[in-house]
Structures are given as C-alpha cells and as structure tokens.
Amino acid sequence: MSKALVVFSGGQDSTTCLFWALKNFDEVETLCFDYGQRHRIELDAARSIAEKAGMQFTLLNLDLLKQITHNSLTDQAMDVEENKPDNRPPNTLVEGRNMLFLTFAAIFAKGKDIPNLVTGVGQADFSGYPDCRDEFVRSLNQTLNLSMDYNFTIHTPLMWKSKQEIWALSDELGVFDLVRTQTVTCYNGIKGAGCGHCPACQLRKNGLKSYLKQKA
C-alpha cells in the first residue's frame, strides 16, 4: 500500500497537491508548520480542509525559523513588497523554509514508514525563491536519502505548471470550488480571493482569470 505525506499550508498550491495525492496514493496525511507567518489564518484553513477530507492533520511549531530569519512574512514591522525587486529576491523570502519543511517532513514520515513526500513548490511562476527550483528539490531528495539511509521520493506535481494550469488541475480533480473559496493564498491572511494586491494574490488572480477565459 502506497503512503504519502503532504507538506500542507492551506493555500491554493498545497491544497491542489493534497487532492492530487489522494488520487495517487492509498493513504495520505498532512503536515503543517506554524512559523509565525503573518497569514497564520492559513493554518485554520488547512486544518478544516484536512479534516473535511478525513485526513490526519499534524501541526508542528517551527517558531525557531522566525527567530533566526528576517523577512516580511514573519516580521510584522516590515511591509510586504508589492512589486518584485529586480536584483534580489522579494522580502517575503523566508530563508531555508522549504528545506526545513521537507527535512522535518522526512523525519516525521520515516517514523511512520511513509516514503512519499509531496510539496506544492514550483518554478514556472518563479517568484525569485531559490528553494522552489527543481534543481534544489532533486538535490534535497538525495541529501535526505543519505541523511537517513532511506528511499524518500519527493513529488512536485506543480513544478512546471503555471498558476493557470494549477487552476485547471484543481478543476480536473473536482476541487476547483473548494480551492477557490476555502484556501488562503493571501499574505494578508484573507481567505478565498484575498486582498487582491499582495504578490501572492496577484499571481493567483491572474492565473484564475486566464483559466476562466480559456474555459469560456
């Protein structure tokens, strides 16, 4: 029987991944992180989505990440940049975040003999986050296997998809409405359509617009 653990945040991408995993594995559970993110309301959305889907939901406290990094997602005194800077990553970058999420997920998964890890990172709508790139994920997969002498497979079903294609996938999976109304993508923590102007909302909104246009 195939088992998978989804790194889950309650956002559009990881929710789509969750339903992708439910279709592709026999047993699926979710792992969430509270790292002091300004949009912590996403954790309530995550719990509610996981519970409605009848899945195990585990929330880990990773407050330590907030203590050692400086960025606008965990530091409330810093504003989220609305435009992508040219010569450096946006100030929403949380250094090492995906590496830590996936490492904790791997440790947690090995203890339950779950070899498949699923994450919603992708590089098609590249936001300047080095830890969303395929090259990074493949290198991490190898390092995790060496670290714990175990054969993990990290699945990234969204790696090469645009936001438009991610909306299409959620529709294919029969969860378009759920994703549209129940997830939190917005950095300002507003469910569904969000604030509409933060970088995360802009990406989501433009993708949705393109998808609806294509579908019409």
Add this chain to the structure above:
Amino acid sequence: MSKALVVFSGGQDSTTCLFWALKNFDEVETLCFDYGQRHRIELDAARSIAEKAGMQFTLLNLDLLKQITHNSLTDQAMDVEENKPDNRPPNTLVEGRNMLFLTFAAIFAKGKDIPNLVTGVGQADFSGYPDCRDEFVRSLNQTLNLSMDYNFTIHTPLMWKSKQEIWALSDELGVFDLVRTQTVTCYNGIKGAGCGHCPACQLRKNGLKSYLKQKA
C-alpha cells in the same frame, strides 16, 4: 576577513573543531542546540568553553526534534544500548539531527554573512550514523547552496580521523587538557572522563588510551 560558525555541543569533537576554527579563521562564533538530549549538561560545558575563549555563543531550542523522533538520547524511558547492534544503527541515533543542525546553522550564518560552517562529524570511528558520512555532508553542502543561493563551505576537520588522532589534534592545538577535563562526551552527562561505559565514553576512552600510549 574570513568568518566561520561552529556547530558546537561542548563535546570532545566539536570543542576540538572550535579551536581548529580559531586557528584557521579570523572570526569564529558558536551555535548550540537544545533538543532535549539526556546529556543536556553538555550545553553548560559548551557555554563555559565558548565564553572563556571569548566567543559569541548562541543556543537554539530545537525541542521539536524530540517530538518527532524516538531514540534513547531524547527519550529518558529508553536505555542507551551499550553494545553496537549488528544489523541496524544504535538506538542513540537521532534521525535527521545533523541535517537539521547544519541547515539551521546555514540559515543563521547567512544572516550574518558567514560562509564557513564547521562540524565535528566523522566517519572514521563510524557508529552507524548515516548523517556522519562524508558523502552526506558533501551532498548537504550542495543542497544548502541551492536552497539559499549562497556559497557555504562545510568544513569537517575530523572526518577521517580516529579518536586517537582527534586527541592528537587537540594536543597540537594546545587544548588537550581543556578537552580532557572540560568537555562532555558521555551520554549519561558526566563531564571529563564520563561514566566510562556508554558507547560514547568507550570510544573516547579507547582513543585516549591509544594516544597516551603512542605519546609515551
């Protein structure tokens, strides 16, 4: 000016690394982890050694590791195995520990623009820990660089040294007595010579005996 961060535990190996780093870099600071280890007294030793050497000492709380792993170092109800099992790692193995230590160290170091990370892991006196192997450390180095788009170098001065050679190095560095009396290697948390019978004490003791015999 060259800067290095030493992943420091107050044990024989990382203390030797600390003085190795002081010789090889212009500026050195230390990072320690409290992960609920049974020999937490090592953290007092670490702080005292770092402070006496005039170095910055930072202690991070990684209690989360204890919550998601099961082993005799963090679970007081489980006994430390005195003999190395044949067909599996010893029950003192904390899954993912070195990977997390070095990942947190890298995140912390990048924030201070410190490219050099120093760790006392080694595979010569192999204890069955996959995350002490050179192959793992090299893979991790690459993954960290990709993760944060930065050029870290992980230094492992003890990688190929036996315990005997590590004693020799501490003597060379002029800290033989300090290491012998002020560090905590013992899983039962006894400073200096330790309990003498846990696996960590046995390794340390046998190495010391060989070194003293060689020197005589």
